Amino acid sequence: MTSEFEIIEHYFKKKIKQTALGVGDDAAIINVQKNYQLVISSDMLIENIHFLKNTNPSHLGWKSLAVNLSDIAAMGGKPKWATLSISLPKINHVWLKKFSEGFFKCANQFGIDLVGGDTSKGPLSISITIMGEIKKNQGLLRSGAKINDDIWVTGQLGLASMGLASLQGELKLAPSLKVKCIKALEMPTPKVSLGYHLSRHTNSCIDISDGLIQDLNHILKASKVGAALLLNDIPCEKFIHASKQYQFVLNGGDDYELLFTAPKKNRPYIEKIAKKTNTAISVIGVITQNKTLKIMDQKGRSISFNKKGFDHFA
Amino acid sequence: MTSEFEIIEHYFKKKIKQTALGVGDDAAIINVQKNYQLVISSDMLIENIHFLKNTNPSHLGWKSLAVNLSDIAAMGGKPKWATLSISLPKINHVWLKKFSEGFFKCANQFGIDLVGGDTSKGPLSISITIMGEIKKNQGLLRSGAKINDDIWVTGQLGLASMGLASLQGELKLAPSLKVKCIKALEMPTPKVSLGYHLSRHTNSCIDISDGLIQDLNHILKASKVGAALLLNDIPCEKFIHASKQYQFVLNGGDDYELLFTAPKKNRPYIEKIAKKTNTAISVIGVITQNKTLKIMDQKGRSISFNKKGFDHFA
Structure with missing residues (x-):
């Protein structure tokens, strides 16, 4: 397992519950309910800036998603979908297993589908975009x-x-x-x-x-x-x-x-x-x-x- | 101008045309038209992996968005909204000016609102999430x-x-x-x-x-x-x-x-x-x-x- 496709397939492709089309095509497709708006936020976590080197990867997986969920919470929305782009210096299966476990522990607790993203070689960084629904004109500004x-x-x-x-x-x-x-x-x-x-x-x-x-x-x-x-x-x-x-x-x-x-x-x-x-x-x-x-x-x-x-x- | 808020305000906060709430709150809010689904994709560009050091920042701004638009095109969707998360080793105003010009040249040509994102110190990398509309069940899979x-x-x-x-x-x-x-x-x-x-x-x-x-x-x-x-x-x-x-x-x-x-x-x-x-x-x-x-x-x-x-x- 050495390619980006295999990493996505193995660690990040999970069953989707509220998504028309999930990971695996050029893009994901979701339905937004009638009388709802979509609320969107992006946050980035970079090693040595947002988290210390050698942070427990499971905790990091949790936190990466949690800080994004917090933005949707602050709008009064219901978070439902996330994309995850992650760059890693090298493929480290122990790290990826723990990171993805932490990420999905948080995703499952808050009812989030991971619907897409990107993986690449590079300095360790995690970029997440979170999307959710909000009743029309009821956002907390x-x-x-x-x-x-x-x-x-x-x-x-x-x-x-x-x-x-x-x-x-x-x-x-x-x-x-x-x-x-x-x-x-x-x-x-x-x-x-x-x-x-x-x-x-x-x-x-x-x-x-x-x-x-x-x-x-x-x-x-x-x-x-x-x-x-x-x-x-x-x-x-x-x-x-x-x-x-x-x-x-x-x-x-x-x-x-x-x-x-x-x-x-x-x-x-x-x-x-x-x-x-x-x-x-x-x-x-x-x-x-x-x-x-x-x-x-x-x-x-x-x-x-x-x-x-x-x-x-x- | 030295903080992340000032960078966003100066380079990345532009007039929005098709967005209920844009850059500046915890999250953005958009309306998805009736009988449409939302189509979403994320792509990441990292220096020395996806682009060479010293790439013209205006071209890089264009390309960062263009490669994301290409994913929505491949689904048969109409791209409308983007978030941009960018990490930079230091605040370089010449670079930021050119990068944002290239980004918005592409955004304007294809009718995209930048609705959110994140900025941070870090190795140069750009993560974009693009969102668009697609007629229900007409995605090109x-x-x-x-x-x-x-x-x-x-x-x-x-x-x-x-x-x-x-x-x-x-x-x-x-x-x-x-x-x-x-x-x-x-x-x-x-x-x-x-x-x-x-x-x-x-x-x-x-x-x-x-x-x-x-x-x-x-x-x-x-x-x-x-x-x-x-x-x-x-x-x-x-x-x-x-x-x-x-x-x-x-x-x-x-x-x-x-x-x-x-x-x-x-x-x-x-x-x-x-x-x-x-x-x-x-x-x-x-x-x-x-x-x-x-x-x-x-x-x-x-x-x-x-x-x-x-x-x-x-």
Whole structure:
């Protein structure tokens, strides 16, 4: 098994469940249901930029798809189809077996058909395009935040960047916390079900991939509003408060939690959906008229913070 | 201008014409017309594998999109939307300007909206996903070839691989032919309009990207048939016949011509469509019952040939 066709056939051609024509022709063919739009996003993962050399290939397979699913979740869509283009320095069957297992573990959990892609020799990189359905005109955009909206986040922030810092020897963590942080870094859970159910009940949404501040700023800019956050309300490990290393929570990349804004009156519904989808959620602040972002400590004092998030060219 | 957001904003955010929501949110949103299916393909181009170092970035921008359009043409679809993920060793504005100009020259010529993608630091590589519409159940598959079908190809075969061999110093060509071959290599014209109009009038279709023999074999295998080709009927430069270097025509990659099969009775319609779309076409053989591929010289003798095409891992 040495050609690209054999690799595709062996590792990446699986049974399709919701696709008219899958892997094996010049292109795939899918049906989009009546009254639905198609929602599309592409993400690329490159060795030594997005993941460390020698990352567990099964975790990498999971994460490659998961970060794409997170984009569809942030739109309120239902992800259904993916293409996968992968370049490898050489054909390594152990690596390919583990990578494809991780990829399909994620694909199966979230109901995704792999419908196409490409393979080639080259520096290790993974490019995925994810497609899903969304009810007409019900997409969760960045541009819809309204003054006095609650600002919500899912899960805990900062875990992934703590995991990365720990792997790079820049942060010392207790063993159990280290395991938790590395799992958050390598196998994030996209909030697909929550995102899908939030549609129509929130005004704006984004996934936190480049850090809370940077991603919240995308919403503020697109919506032409400001925000006030309460530092102590941002869900994170006790370690953060104890060590005051808030940069992990505010600027750390790779969280893949959802950040969304919604009218206060929708709290009961949002809490119900969060419970139903088994997703932790927290209100961390409020959308304001003043087009700036303020973060307050528990005494109501405005704290200074680094505005930059993760930049792949930095 | 140094961040990925600024690069996207400056070079890759253009006016969209047929897209509900384009570049700038977590994902793009498109509408698929009633009674149409969506057809999707992904292709990746990597420096030193798919293109030489120092390739003209404008030509590379054109080609990156063109090879993807060719896949949709080979399905009989109408390409409409693309995502572009690009990794670059560093931000080079001269390169980015030229690359994006070439990309959008092709996009504008074929009516494509760029709707999303990703940018990152990394070894130079380009991953594109192309999406288009196709009338329900009218896709041109590889699996439909029927015994006694004419085998057609568009254009001339072998030019691109001759261009590559010439650039690599492995083939000496007359100056005017060299220019023609390098243009074929660097700026292929996808046969989009022909492919779209062929739908319903052909039984099978593929684009020739890995060499005539390898790609025809994909049709033969999928359709469970054989083929007999007449070597002298394969459209190519006189140089090929004079030098007997048929490997360029039979095994050379990167042609991006269409190879399709159709009942003899459809010849008049196919010729009319070819004329209308200004596409050169030739019948090069016939589909046979015997599941093998034979190539005959002008005296009717079966010639021996290399069965291998281009393989990105070879």
